[in-house]
Amino acid sequence: MQTIVDKYFAYLQAGRNASPHTVRTYRAALLGNALRGREKGFFQYLLMKKIAALSDVNKQTLRDYMAWLMQIGVAKTSIANKISAIRSFYRFLQREEIIRENPLERVTSPKLDHRLPKFLTTEEITRLLNAPDISKPVGKRDRALLELLYASGLRVSEITGLNLTGVDVDNREIRVVGKGQKERIVLMGQPAADALLDYLNNGRTQLAGSKKTEAVFITSLGQRIIDRRVQKILNHYAKSVGIGKRVYPHILRHTFATHMLDGGADLRVVQELLGHASLQTTQIYTHVSKSQAKKVYLAAHPLARAGSNS
Numbered sequence: 001m002q003t004i005v006d007k008y009f010a011y012l013q014a015g016r017n018a019s020p021h022t023v024r025t026y027r028a029a030l031l032g033n034a035l036r037g038r039e040k041g042f043f044q045y046l047l048m049k050k051i052a053a054l055s056d057v058n059k060q061t062l063r064d065y066m067a068w069l070m071q072i073g074v075a076k077t078s079i080a081n082k083i084s085a086i087r088s089f090y091r092f093l094q095r096e097e098i099i100r101e102n103p104l105e106r107v108t109s110p111k112l113d114h115r116l117p118k119f120l121t122t123e124e125i126t127r128l129l130n131a132p133d134i135s136k137p138v139g140k141r142d143r144a145l146l147e148l149l150y151a152s153g154l155r156v157s158e159i160t161g162l163n164l165t166g167v168d169v170d171n172r173e174i175r176v177v178g179k180g181q182k183e184r185i186v187l188m189g190q191p192a193a194d195a196l197l198d199y200l201n202n203g204r205t206q207l208a209g210s211k212k213t214e215a216v217f218i219t220s221l222g223q224r225i226i227d228r229r230v231q232k233i234l235n236h237y238a239k240s241v242g243i244g245k246r247v248y249p250h251i252l253r254h255t256f257a258t259h260m261l262d263g264g265a266d267l268r269v270v271q272e273l274l275g276h277a278s279l280q281t282t283q284i285y286t287h288v289s290k291s292q293a294k295k296v297y298l299a300a301h302p303l304a305r306a307g308s309n310s
Helices: 002-014 020-031 042-048 059-071 076-095 122-129 137-152 156-160 190-202 204-208 227-240 249-262 267-274 279-300
Strands: 173-177 183-187
Touching (some): 002 076, 020 042, 020 076, 042 059, 059 076, 122 249, 137 156, 137 190, 137 227, 156 227, 156 249, 227 249, 249 267
Antiparallel strands (some): 173 183
16 A cells, blocks of 8 residues: 555656645645644545455545545535545556546535635735835845735745746746646736845845755745745734734735736736636636726715615
8 A cells, every 4th residue: 555655646746747735735635644633634534444445445435535524524625625636546546557447437526615715905915015124134035025925926835936046037027837847937016026136135145144045035044935934924924014814825816816807907917927727717816806896886986876866
């Protein structure tokens, strides 16, 4: 079993060019994470049910697993992610001829509730961007980090993986490697370029000290910053300026897309900048934009409010 699992994760990385984030997510879905609450991994469930062989798993096993996850309060999105990981694993088993039939062939993931993505208002994002103390190296780093997240719509994994060779401040362009190891060029505005240049010239050198690294964003110990650290930075500054909602890296990506569309940007341009493979993924932001337009319309049009004279 261990040999098969190791071979699968090697295949994900080498054969599928899966990102480190995807590998971590799939590993947790299959093997579980004993350090974070109750064990919910698929293999942990099989062990609990005394199912010893992968070939003994059938459709009912998967349905029972999903029902069990719902029963213990796992969110539908997390269940869907786990099923995606199991589906990928069993396709690999079938490809390697370890099993003959795929038990997930006709198993569907739970229907997800379509929620509109949350985003920050212009006033909230302005307060957040101005929160870091740019008289200090860490403050310069944090200002550049926040400015770039909002200006470019980068995923947190893309910004933590960013190298110096991918940054062109003069042309205000950044070359990033996104999902599926796909490379794309994203843009940044002048405020983000100025903040990034200030950090690179006056903050990063002090943080790096004698250490050599290609990473753009580094810790006070000169090491590449990780995703969890970015989350902590956002939490700190959001609380410091009194933003009364949960602020996380992806909300800045949502905010970027929403503000771009509210400003009249073409949907396909936003799709390209976000690195979405499908236009349908980007279209959810048009619903947010329409909802914002409705608020503006109701506030501005003299006959749009209830009780107006006809």
